Amino acid sequence: MRLVAxxxxxxxxxxxxxxxxxxxxxxxxxxxxxxxxDVQSGVVYQQQSGLVWGQLTAATFAGAIVVIWLSWKRG
Numbered sequence: 001m002r003l004v005a006x007x008x009x010x011x012x013x014x015x016x017x018x019x020x021x022x023x024x025x026x027x028x029x030x031x032x033x034x035x036x037x038d039v040q041s042g043v044v045y046q047q048q049s050g051l052v053w054g055q056l057t058a059a060t061f062a063g064a065i066v067v068i069w070l071s072w073k074r075g
Contacts, residue, residue, distance in 0.1 A: 001071040008063045012061040015053055015056040016057045019053035019054050022053055023045070034047035
């Protein structure tokens with residue numbers, strides 16, 4: 001159970017990092033269509049990616065909390 005909880009917490013951290021890199025850093029750059037073009041790297045960031053990375057972060061973190069809670073409840 002601890003390995004599952006640690007894995008979920010690790011995934012949550014990875015997804016939170018990706019949420020920051022792919023969305024939060026560019027939130028002031030998005031246009032009306034929800035796109036942001038980074039001239040230096042030639043990458044187009046989509047505003048909708050923030051929703052995906054945010055949901056993955058929340059789901060894995062919530063899963064980790066549930067696993068930890070169930071393991072404490074078991075004894």
